[in-house]
Amino acid sequence: MENLLSVLKIGGSTLENLQPAFFNSLRNKIRNGEKIVIVHGGGPEINKKLQEKGLPVQMEDGIRITSPDTLSCVKEALKDIANTKLVKRLNKEGIQAAGLCGSDNTLIQCEFLDEEKYGCVGKVKKVNTELLEKILESGKVPVIASLGVTENGDEVNINADTAAGETAAALSAVSVCFVTDISGIQVEGQKADRLTVTQLKQCINDGHIYGGMIPKVEAAMKCLNLNIDEVLITDQTLSGTCCYKEVLAI
Structure with missing residues (x-):
C-alpha cells in the first residue's frame, strides 16, 4: 500500500485549545497507514512573551516584524513552550511524537525574506527531508516549531503557513491541512466542501x-x-473544505 503523507499546520490559537476530536482524528489517520508531519505556530504565546518584556507586537502583510529582541521571545514561545507542550500532549494521547525546531540541524534552511522590512524573518530555501524521513520511519510524528536558520547560522522566524507548505512540498506530501477554529470555508452561509483556485479568488472578490x-x-x-x-x-475533526487546482483538459 502506498504511504500517504500529510502535513498538518496548527496555528497558535488552535494549539491552545486542542480537543479530544483532534487526537481521535489523528489516531485514525495513523491507524489507516497515513504518515503525518505537524508544523505549528504560537502567536498568542509569542504575544504574551512580548508583553512580559514590554516589546511591541508588530505585523505587516501578515508577517511578524522580528527584531533580535522579538526573536528571543519567538524562540522561547515556540521552542520551549508551544513545541514542548504539544509533544507532551501527543505522547500522553498515545501518539508517538518527536519535537523539532526548524533552526536545529539546519532542518529548515532560509535566507532573509527582507531584513530591512521584516527583520529576522526567513524565506525557506531548503528542507532537510532526510531527518524527517528517519523520524517518520521510526513510527513517530515529527512536530516542527516554525523557525529556520540561514547559511551563516542566524536563526530566523518563519510564517508557520509558509513553513508547512514548503515542508509538504519537500516531502512530496499529498496534502496540507490547516487546522483552524472553524469547520471550513463558508460561502453565503454554507460550508463549501470543495473549491478550485478560480472559485477561491472569485469568493474573495465577491x-x-x-x-x-x-x-x-x-x-x-x-x-x-x-x-x-x-x-x-x-x-x-480534520474535515472541512478541500481546495485544489483545476484539472486542465488536454
Missing part, C-alpha cells in the same frame, strides 16, 4: 471570503502552487 479567512486561503493557494494536490481548511 466578499464571501473575508477577514481572517483571507490569509488562510492565500496560504492554501500558495501551497497548491508548490505542486501539492490538495489543501484542506478544517476544524479539529
Whole structure:
C-alpha cells in the first residue's frame, strides 16, 4: 500500500485549545497507514512573551516584524513552550511524537525574506527531508516549531503557513491541512466542501471570503502552487473544505 503523507499546520490559537476530536482524528489517520508531519505556530504565546518584556507586537502583510529582541521571545514561545507542550500532549494521547525546531540541524534552511522590512524573518530555501524521513520511519510524528536558520547560522522566524507548505512540498506530501477554529470555508452561509483556485479568488472578490479567512486561503493557494494536490481548511475533526487546482483538459 502506498504511504500517504500529510502535513498538518496548527496555528497558535488552535494549539491552545486542542480537543479530544483532534487526537481521535489523528489516531485514525495513523491507524489507516497515513504518515503525518505537524508544523505549528504560537502567536498568542509569542504575544504574551512580548508583553512580559514590554516589546511591541508588530505585523505587516501578515508577517511578524522580528527584531533580535522579538526573536528571543519567538524562540522561547515556540521552542520551549508551544513545541514542548504539544509533544507532551501527543505522547500522553498515545501518539508517538518527536519535537523539532526548524533552526536545529539546519532542518529548515532560509535566507532573509527582507531584513530591512521584516527583520529576522526567513524565506525557506531548503528542507532537510532526510531527518524527517528517519523520524517518520521510526513510527513517530515529527512536530516542527516554525523557525529556520540561514547559511551563516542566524536563526530566523518563519510564517508557520509558509513553513508547512514548503515542508509538504519537500516531502512530496499529498496534502496540507490547516487546522483552524472553524469547520471550513463558508460561502453565503454554507460550508463549501470543495473549491478550485478560480472559485477561491472569485469568493474573495465577491466578499464571501473575508477577514481572517483571507490569509488562510492565500496560504492554501500558495501551497497548491508548490505542486501539492490538495489543501484542506478544517476544524479539529480534520474535515472541512478541500481546495485544489483545476484539472486542465488536454
